[in-house]
């Protein structure tokens with residue numbers, strides 16, 4: 320999408336033009352002595368036209384890049400040889416590099432894009448930016464042309480890209496990565512995406528998607544990453560999610576998801592991250608019915624989950640390093656069983672309704688570097704050793720617990736936590 324990958328624009332433009340001339344000569348006279356394999360003319364024209372559709376009519380590919388898979392590479396375009404001819408395999412559109420061309424105001428997905436016969440990867444980044452570009456949507460026709468070739472599709476940071484996900488995406492059988500981040504896409508998530516059995520990465524965060532998460536997504540047994548965060552998805556978590564047996568990261572945060580966390584989640588033995596924060600999930604902490612032996616980060620904050628910490632089997636999630644259970648209307652005590660989480664680095668229990676004393680044995684968790692219990696109803700004395708307060712510094716939050724106090728002793732004054740009153744003798 321740009322004249323060069325280097326900073327010295329003038330020099331490179333010049334040399335590209337010279338190379339271009341030579342390339343044209345060689346190409347014309349002698350089948351690829353120096354350019355290697357030739358490029359089928361229809362493929363080359365399709366590439367020029369597809370790019371021109373995004374960049375603008377002024378962009379003349381055959382002038383600027385006479386040999387796009389050889390002597391005059393186009394930034395964002397990669398090629399490979401099939402049956403002795405060059406074909407485009409990767410196409411990156413938009414401001415991927417500092418010196419890339421911006422996309423045109425009146426850009427279009429030209430039909431020629433779909434004539435690229437061996438396209439494996441399409442990226443449209445930072446391209447459809449301003450609303451003045453009009454309401455540009457991903458057209459629904461033509462995608463079937465890619466059904467046996469495309470492996471990766473990415474539309475990222477295109478706030479001007481609106482409309483629905485075409486249901487024809489569900490026919491892209493080779494798709495391993497579908498990334499639609501920070502666009503203006505809306506509507507429901509197509510159920511037939513669940514047919515894409517080789518999908519490894521499904522990322523649709525930061526759009527305006529609504530409706531339920533399709534049950535069929537639980538069929539994606541090879542999926543490693545599912546991130547549907549920052550949308551307006553509603554309904555409950557599909558029970559079928561127990562079928563996501565390979566999944567490593569599941570992020571559904573910042574939606575309107577309600578209902579309970581299904582215990583099927585604990586089938587996900589390879590899950591390392593579960594982030595369901597900022598939803599409307601309720602029903603208490605009941606889900607870890609089996610050992611989730613890989614789970615390292617559990618983030619459930621800002622949900623009306625309620626319930627307590629006492630009846631959860633913390634041993635089932637003993638690998639946890641990050642546990643954020645803040646603002647969940649939790650009641651009851653902070654149980655000693657939480658001390659079985661020996662690898663904890665971050666523990667957020669703030670802004671709940673937790674009661675009772677805080678065990679000084681939390682200081683035994685040697686990796687713990689952040690502990691937030693502020694905004695609860697904890698009481699009694701804080702009895703951590705001085706070294707603990709020093710180690711934690713401002714990453715220990717205990718304010719707004721009206722009956723919690725700090726036992727002052729001379730050597731302690733300097734480490735008194737913010738917002739905690741001194742105990743009466």
Ligand SMILES: *[C@@H]1O[C@H](CO)[C@@H](O)[C@H](O)[C@H]1NC(C)=O
Pocket residue numbers: 378379380381382
């Ligand atoms: C590009 O320029 C050539 C002449 O340099 C011209 O023949 C051709 O029509 C132009 N193509 C487009 C798409 O403008």
Ligand SMILES: *[C@@H]1O[C@H](CO)[C@@H](O)[C@H](O)[C@H]1NC(C)=O
Pocket residue numbers: 489510511512513514535
């Ligand atoms: C694809 O998914 C849809 C909806 O989930 C389903 O009805 C359809 O039969 C599937 N098609 C194929 C070819 O698997």
Ligand SMILES: *[C@@H]1O[C@H](CO)[C@@H](O)[C@H](O)[C@H]1NC(C)=O
Pocket residue numbers: 564565566588589
């Ligand atoms: C889980 O991870 C292990 C180790 O990386 C791997 O061998 C195994 O195949 C994975 N399980 C699934 C269902 O993907």
Ligand SMILES: *[C@@H]1O[C@H](CO)[C@@H](O)[C@H](O)[C@H]1NC(C)=O
Pocket residue numbers: 598621622623646
């Ligand atoms: C706490 O969670 C509720 C939803 O349960 C949310 O509306 C509220 O904004 C959250 N508060 C903070 C400070 O995050």
Ligand SMILES: *[C@@H]1O[C@H](CO)[C@@H](O)[C@H](O)[C@H]1NC(C)=O
Pocket residue numbers: 661662685686
């Ligand atoms: C603490 O962190 C270190 C370094 O990351 C790690 O090797 C260790 O296993 C962790 N757990 C405990 C209980 O120290």
Ligand SMILES: *[C@@H]1O[C@H](CO)[C@@H](O)[C@H](O)[C@H]1NC(C)=O
Pocket residue numbers: 679680682683
């Ligand atoms: C845990 O901490 C307590 C006091 O805070 C101490 O007496 C005890 O020895 C510690 N246990 C371990 C296993 O470090």
Ligand SMILES: *[C@@H]1O[C@H](CO)[C@@H](O)[C@H](O)[C@H]1NC(C)=O
Pocket residue numbers: 675676698699700701722
């Ligand atoms: C626990 O809290 C109760 C009630 O505030 C208090 O009487 C007791 O001293 C506390 N125990 C410890 C060990 O701080």
Ligand SMILES: *[C@@H]1O[C@H](CO)[C@@H](O)[C@H](O)[C@H]1NC(C)=O
Pocket residue numbers: 718719738
């Ligand atoms: C304590 O809570 C009050 C209201 O509940 C809030 O205004 C104040 O900012 C909180 N204090 C701190 C230190 O967060």
